[in-house]
Amino acid sequence: MSDAPVLEVNDLSMVFGGLRAVDNVSLNIKKGEIVALIGPNGAGKTTFFNCITGVYIPTHGEVKINTSEGSAVLNGLKPNVINEKGLARTFQNIRLFSNMTVLENVMIGRHQSLKSGILSSVLRTKKNRIEEQKVIDDSYEILRKIGLEMYVNELACNLPYGAQRRLEIARAMATNPFLLLLDEPAAGMNPQETNDLVELIERLRKEEDITILLIEHDMSLVMTLSERIYVVDYGKMIATGTPEEIKNNKEVIKAYLGEDIDA
Amino acid sequence: MITIKDLKKAFLNALWFIFLTFPIMVMKVNTINDTLIWRWMNMLYIGVAAFVFTLLGKIYTVRKANRSEIVKPSLIQIVNSKMENKKVRYSSLAAVVAIVILYPFLMSMYQTSIMTTALMYVVLGLGLNIVVGFGGLLHLGYAAFYAVGAYTYGLLFYHFGLNFWLCLPIGAVFSALFGIILGFPILRLRGDYLAIVTLAFGEIVRLVLENWNEFSFGPSGIANIARPMIFGQKLKLAQVTNFTYFIAVGLTILTIIVIRRMESSKMGRAWEAMREDEIACQAMGIDITKAKLTAFSMGAVWAGIMGVLFAAKTTFINPASFTTWESIVILCVVVIGGMGSIPGVIAGALIFILTPEYLRAFSQYRMLIFGIALVVMMIFRPGGIIPKIRRSYQFAADKEETQEVEA
Ligand SMILES: Nc1ncnc2c1ncn2[C@@H]1O[C@H](COP(=O)(O)OP(=O)(O)O)[C@@H](O)[C@H]1O
Ligand SMILES: [Mg+2]
Numbered sequence: 165m166s167d168a169p170v171l172e173v174n175d176l177s178m179v180f181g182g183l184r185a186v187d188n189v190s191l192n193i194k195k196g197e198i199v200a201l202i203g204p205n206g207a208g209k210t211t212f213f214n215c216i217t218g219v220y221i222p223t224h225g226e227v228k229i230n231t232s233e234g235s236a237v238l239n240g241l242k243p244n245v246i247n248e249k250g251l252a253r254t255f256q257n258i259r260l261f262s263n264m265t266v267l268e269n270v271m272i273g274r275h276q277s278l279k280s281g282i283l284s285s286v287l288r289t290k291k292n293r294i295e296e297q298k299v300i301d302d303s304y305e306i307l308r309k310i311g312l313e314m315y316v317n318e319l320a321c322n323l324p325y326g327a328q329r330r331l332e333i334a335r336a337m338a339t340n341p342f343l344l345l346l347d348e349p350a351a352g353m354n355p356q357e358t359n360d361l362v363e364l365i366e367r368l369r370k371e372e373d374i375t376i377l378l379i380e381h382d383m384s385l386v387m388t389l390s391e392r393i394y395v396v397d398y399g400k401m402i403a404t405g406t407p408e409e410i411k412n413n414k415e416v417i418k419a420y421l422g423e424d425i426d427a
Numbered sequence: 428m429i430t431i432k433d434l435k436k437a438f439l440n441a442l443w444f445i446f447l448t449f450p451i452m453v454m455k456v457n458t459i460n461d462t463l464i465w466r467w468m469n470m471l472y473i474g475v476a477a478f479v480f481t482l483l484g485k486i487y488t489v490r491k492a493n494r495s496e497i498v499k500p501s502l503i504q505i506v507n508s509k510m511e512n513k514k515v516r517y518s519s520l521a522a523v524v525a526i527v528i529l530y531p532f533l534m535s536m537y538q539t540s541i542m543t544t545a546l547m548y549v550v551l552g553l554g555l556n557i558v559v560g561f562g563g564l565l566h567l568g569y570a571a572f573y574a575v576g577a578y579t580y581g582l583l584f585y586h587f588g589l590n591f592w593l594c595l596p597i598g599a600v601f602s603a604l605f606g607i608i609l610g611f612p613i614l615r616l617r618g619d620y621l622a623i624v625t626l627a628f629g630e631i632v633r634l635v636l637e638n639w640n641e642f643s644f645g646p647s648g649i650a651n652i653a654r655p656m657i658f659g660q661k662l663k664l665a666q667v668t669n670f671t672y673f674i675a676v677g678l679t680i681l682t683i684i685v686i687r688r689m690e691s692s693k694m695g696r697a698w699e700a701m702r703e704d705e706i707a708c709q710a711m712g713i714d715i716t717k718a719k720l721t722a723f724s725m726g727a728v729w730a731g732i733m734g735v736l737f738a739a740k741t742t743f744i745n746p747a748s749f750t751t752w753e754s755i756v757i758l759c760v761v762v763i764g765g766m767g768s769i770p771g772v773i774a775g776a777l778i779f780i781l782t783p784e785y786l787r788a789f790s791q792y793r794m795l796i797f798g799i800a801l802v803v804m805m806i807f808r809p810g811g812i813i814p815k816i817r818r819s820y821q822f823a824a825d826k827e828e829t830q831e832v833e834a
Binding site: 273 | 689691692694699703707708711714725817819820
């Protein structure tokens with residue numbers, strides 16, 4: 165049981181009209197791993213994430229998780245239920261709650277963990293007040309861990325780009341996931357911000373006991389962080405292996421550089 | 428800083444306005460001897476006014492763009508920071524309380540009655556604000572819930588003689604149920620589609636009330652509904668006007684407290700997250716179906732309560748009171764006041780409802796003035812009269828750190 169992969173995707177396909185955006189992809193991740201999913205633009209990486217997290221219902225295939233609470237099949241569930249099961253994600257095109265403060269963004273991530281109903285919030289019962297204070301404190305703690313505490317009361321849309329990407333991670337972490345799915349977390353970051361991000365992801369894995377699947381184009385980040393890499397092209401899985409293996413894989417080089425260049 | 432192009436644009440604007448306002452400003456029918464009067468001078472006034480205002484608007488935006496680096500504290504921020512002082516806060520609160528209590532005794536019955544209406548719109552605005560301001564769901568049929576409340580009291584009184592106080596919660600519950608009933612079919616709709624369907628819903632409710640004679644007595648409505656009573660005691664007209672006013676004050680305070688608490692609860696945050704981004708909201712574990720249905724039903728509750736009060740205040744209801752125009756007025760209150768902002772909506776309702784009453788002389792141009800006010804607001808103050816100010820939080824760790832830096 166303990167060595168069953170936490171995430172198991174079998175023969176997943178997603179068809180849009182005539183386009184097979186994801187074509188028979190299988191993937192599995194063990195507990196505590198950092199796995200990267202790479203591939204040229206339009207390869208179907210984001211669509212793959214969307215299928216796992218319930219934004220799309222996959223046309224074919226199975227998404228399964230194995231945790232200490234047992235196994236569960238995720239396809240067909242709503243995104244919020246999947247989140248409740250312990251999968252949290254960030255978005256390639258940042259989707260923060262722009263007109264809310266940084267702290268409030270994280271507080272929304274805590275939504276599932278709150279028990280108060282409408283009535284107890286309106287009556288401000290003691291239990292409700294304690295719970296509200298706890299959300300605020302917990303959220304602040306998360307911001308401190310991610311290094312965003314100086315922005316607590318800023319509107320999310322006023323943050324620098326790098327900080328917005330980190331806030332997406334903070335918000336996802338607030339939902340208390342066991343698996344974090346990051347969609348191009350370093351896109352648009354400068355080298356300094358990227359270094360900080362690498363450090364953050366490693367720290368999250370160590371301290372928060374979390375498994376990470378990430379999509380990324382920054383190859384140096386992928387090579388330093390990930391233990392295993394999956395490569396997709398035109399929706400199909402073309403290679404999988406350690407960073408070393410992927411670096412020297414002919415198929416991968418061809419997909420990235422085109423056929424003309426002899427590797 | 429004004430170029431020839433701007434002048435040309437202002438000129439075209441003036442022409443456009445002359446054209447638009449031509450039928451109401453220039454032509455006038457004398458109904459006594461059936462002649463048409465042409466008021467050509469008005470055309471000139473409109474043209475000049477439109478020209479000048481366009482230029483002023485241009486100058487304003489240019490200035491604002493140049494000035495954008497230095498952020499001056501707005502009036503609201505100044506007031507807010509003053510309010511942090513306990514003495515200022517309590518004395519202004521005391522002043523407001525005194526005015527509210529003394530108002531019906533200092534003013535005429537007519538004025539009191541108008542103020543009651545304005546307070547009712549405060550509550551209606553705050554209720555719609557849950558749906559539109561917090562939830563970001565454009566709702567154009569809110570008056571339907573208002574009608575549900577009014578007819579709940581009207582019919583329960585007519586058939587069973589139930590009194591006002593009993594009907595108040597019943598109206599609220601019925602309205603909330605209607606909110607949920609409306610919520611289900613529109614769960615998947617967004618933006619324009621949602622607006623159209625809610626608009627239709629409002630019209631359906633009104634048309635049903637107008638045509639289902641056996642149930643709602645059709646266009647002739649229900650008359651002689653009892654006014655609010657104290658301990659089953661009937662009051663004289665002057666007394667009952669004051670009493671209704673105080674009921675409205677009480678309900679307004681209740682609404683403000685409850686909605687403020689809802690706003691800063693788990694549910695309120697879910698509504699706002701839904702407004703900001705539905706996909707991200709779901710990815711954060713929020714059940715969007717639940718968030719939408721609660722927004723609709725919790726918004727409808729207040730319309731239901733106000734419907735009951737409306738029926739008790741006017742003693743007569745018919746479908747003509749619950750037209751789409753009514754929904755639009757309430758929406759205007761929210762938008763002009765400040766979407767999502769509780770003080771904004773209060774200010775919006777008071778200004779929007781009281782001003783026309785005191786400008787009866789211009790009542791012909793009411794729509795025109797509303798329209799212009801809306802456009803001007805959207806250009807210069809898109810956040811509304813009092814835009815929402817987000818709550819800031821203080822943390823012990825914050826202070827310690829700043830102290831360390833200073834030391
Ligand atoms: N909702 C959709 N409807 C139709 N086509 C889509 C949809 N979402 C993605 N696609 C298509 O699927 C392909 C893969 O897109 P995507 O997953 O975003 O690629 P990547 O993230 O790898 O850059 C693209 O060709 C894109 O146009
Ligand atoms: Mg992508």
